[in-house]
């Protein structure tokens with residue numbers, strides 16, 4: 104798979120380790136995060152990876168900041184992104200099977216590198232199940248498409 108990876112200044116080491124790990128598994132990884140420990144605002148990376156995913160430049164995205172929260176929130180503001188922050192592999196796997204997530208996020212201050220590897224393994228191996236889940240994923244997209252119109256009506 105072709106995967107974009109992004110991070111902020113507190114997640115440089117984990118980003119490098121996950122990038123190398125994914126490459127060792129045969130994936131092509133495009134790094135758009137910072138490689139410096141200088142303060143770096145996570146929305147920059149979250150947005151870059153999100154745009155690459157929705158534009159079809161990559162198949163999936165991986166985002167890492169201190170908690171995974173800020174960077175996933177940033178990505179989720181881009182139409183078509185379903186980014187999930189998680190700290191264990193079960194949620195990562197189910198987020199693909201049921202929610203068809205296209206970005207996974209986690210926190211370098213929250214989990215260790217081995218858990219991070221398990222998360223990406225489970226998430227990349229999982230397949231979206233569609234079916235009843237598609238109705239709900241479509242409803243999420245509908246909120247995205249119409250909420251500004253509905254807000255104007257209220």
Ligand code: RB5
Nearest residue numbers: 113168169170172173174
């Ligand atoms: C940076 O200090 C920290 O706020 C960031 O890495 C992340 O945890 C935000 O959600």
